[in-house]
Amino acid sequence: MKAALLQMTSGIDPAANARVLTDAIAEAAAGGAAMLFTPEMSGLLDRDRRRADAAIVTEEEDRVLAAVREAAAKAGLWVHLGSLALRRPDGRYVNRGFVIDGTAAIRASYDKLHLFDVDLPTGESWRESAAYAPGERAVVVDTPLGRLGLAICYDLRFPGLFQALSDAGATILSVPAAFTRPTGAAHWHVLLRARAIENAAFVIAAAQTGEHQDGRTTFGHSLAIGPWGEVLLDMGEAAALAFVDLPDDAVTAARARVPVIAHRRAIPPVEAS
Structure with a gap:
């Protein structure tokens, strides 16, 4: 199984971002990928609301x-369009990802559940909830690579979501992102590897990178991680397209070695004393 990851430096012009995406789809198909993964906010990245x-x-x-x-x-290619900023009928925004098949049909969509409201030591302040509405459901979808569980960026810090996805049969977990550089340097690799190990699943995380037109900088390092926690691909900081092979039997082998899915139990109530 071959996947393609697009690492982008999305800007404030949706038309320009669309050209990058469509060129990547053609290149991914020509390279023999079964599916292309793109970052969070592939269509527009603009902090000036x-x-x-x-x-x-x-x-x-x-x-x-x-x-x-x-x-x-x-191209006849499946695409996980990591996410777009979209407007709901009530006027609020959503951060929505899509799984699109090779006939242009939308097989699944997912709205980001956890919103990034933080103040970082660098002075950066983010309040996604000021404009965006959170999602209300977790989503898995069957793809040519296997059953895919959907998440977006800040969702990465909430392992219960990924457990629910793997409980629903996900063997691949996708985490498109636009991680800040400080949080990326501190937590990106370790959290993604943890989610892979905890769920004995592949993790594919296509990321934004570099200096953007709106003044922000993002961490890059799009990753593909195997179900034993091994890094199969690290794209560094350059905007580019890359390919990775996902061994067919890796999930089965990892879950046989340490059967974390089978061993899960409902957590009993916590007793405080």
Whole structure:
């Protein structure tokens, strides 16, 4: 099984980002990938919410989504479009990922459950909940690579979500992201490896990287991790497309060596004394 990962430096122009995505779809298909994974906020990355508001539209109106679906059908390639900023009918935004098959059909969508509201020691302050509504459901979907469990960026810090996904049969966990550099340097690799080991599953994390038009910087280091916790691919900091082979029997072998899925028990109530 071969997957492709796109590491992007998305900007404030959705049309320009769409061109990067459609070029990557063609390149991934030509390279023999069964599926392409792209980062969080592939269509628009803009922390200026007043400026971004004009570009954030409904799912039905979004031109980046339409372009990716058309390119996927042309290439006959499955795509996990990591996420887009979209507008709900009530005017609030959602951070929504899509799994699109090789006929342009949307097989699944997922809205980010956990919103990034933090103040970092560097002085960076983020309040996603000021504009975005959280998702309300966890999602798995069957793909050519196996059953895929969907998460987005900050979800990574909440292992209960990933346990629910693997309990629902996920053998691959996808974590598209736009990690800040401070949090990425401190936690990115260790958290992704932990999620792979805890669930004896592949983890694929396509990431944003570099200096963006809106003034932010992101960590990069898109990763593919095996179910034993081994790093199969680390893309460093360059914006690029890369390929990784996912061994067919790796999940079965890992779960036979340490059967963490079979050994799970419901946690009893905590007694305080």
